[in-house]
Amino acid sequence: MDAAEAVLCRVEGTGPEVRVSLLAHVSRPFTPDFTRRVLAANDARSLCELNFALGEHFAQAALEVIARAGLRPEDVDVIGSHGQTVAHLPASLSETPSTLQLGEPSVIAERTGLPVVSDFRTRDVAAGGQGAPLVPYLDWALFRKPGVARALQNIGGIGNVSVVSDRLEDTIAFDTGPGNMVMDGLARRITGGQLQCDLDGTLSRQGRVIPELLAELLAHPFLALPPPAAPAARASATRWSSGCGSAMAPRGPMM
Known part of the structure; x- marks a missing residue:
């Protein structure tokens, strides 16, 4: 919980023939105060505000990595954003399986002008899975x-x-x-x-x-x-x- 990592990749092919090449990478540090804010968030208001604040931070990381690669946002097809996990309670840990990641994708989409895919874990938990690992x-x-x-x-x-x-x-x-x-x-x-x-x-x-x-x-x-x-x-x-x-x-x- 000390930084937002952004990676720009070129993906070619599909399925088992997929090929991925790294174009650029940035690490956008959280300030110590922001890290403490993430760790301390435990009520509806702080979680709501943090969701949008993280979205802004992730959006800037995305724009920075695009610029580092010498590209423009319109050169990019899609952003994938996992978000910051604040709770992960699969069926083995809760009678109500659930998972929650913050980093509002709508904020990322608005700031970058790009489509955003997010909430990677929720579908697996909804289907009875553990929601982890992802990769x-x-x-x-x-x-x-x-x-x-x-x-x-x-x-x-x-x-x-x-x-x-x-x-x-x-x-x-x-x-x-x-x-x-x-x-x-x-x-x-x-x-x-x-x-x-x-x-x-x-x-x-x-x-x-x-x-x-x-x-x-x-x-x-x-x-x-x-x-x-x-x-x-x-x-x-x-x-x-x-x-x-x-x-x-x-x-x-x-x-």
């Missing part, structure tokens, strides 16, 4: 190799893996547990809020493995669940980072 089909199309099985691990806020082989129907994908959300939470806790993330792993490289703590983390019940499984992102990350910090304290200084 296994693309992973299969781009990274499959005859006779070879490949596992593609994405850390992300919540880690997920795609296992791809020759046949699409053999592809599986599932969440592997909290990722950057825990690391970011620990970075904030360790530095008293001075850092929002462990940039370039600077803090991590100063540390050492605590075998007992590692064993405790690996014993977490989520890791024993059969796939597919999607953790409650924010709740899991908060519990894990809080638990890690508390467990680390008696074992020595956190800096």
Whole structure:
């Protein structure tokens, strides 16, 4: 939750013959105040305002990446915007399966003049799916190799893996547990809020493995669940980072 990433790609072909080439990339940082605003949003008014504020931020990121590629908005066919997840509660976690991402697509469309595709997760949750991970089909199309099985691990806020082989129907994908959300939470806790993330792993490289703590983390019940499984992102990350910090304290200084 520290920046909006925008990528401009050329997509050629369809289905398993699709080819994707990168034209440009930008990272548009959130200010520390804006990041705190995203993390603190918990009532109807703040969520409503944040939805439009994120839409403005995403629209500017889209315009910046188009300009960086030396193109104009009219040269682009479509914008895909996932949005910022503020709640993800599939059937395994709620009697009312639901998911919510902010970053109003209508704002992006108005500012860029381009069609916008968004709300990637909602249809899968509505159909009884987990709504995550999002990219296994693309992973299969781009990274499959005859006779070879490949596992593609994405850390992300919540880690997920795609296992791809020759046949699409053999592809599986599932969440592997909290990722950057825990690391970011620990970075904030360790530095008293001075850092929002462990940039370039600077803090991590100063540390050492605590075998007992590692064993405790690996014993977490989520890791024993059969796939597919999607953790409650924010709740899991908060519990894990809080638990890690508390467990680390008696074992020595956190800096």
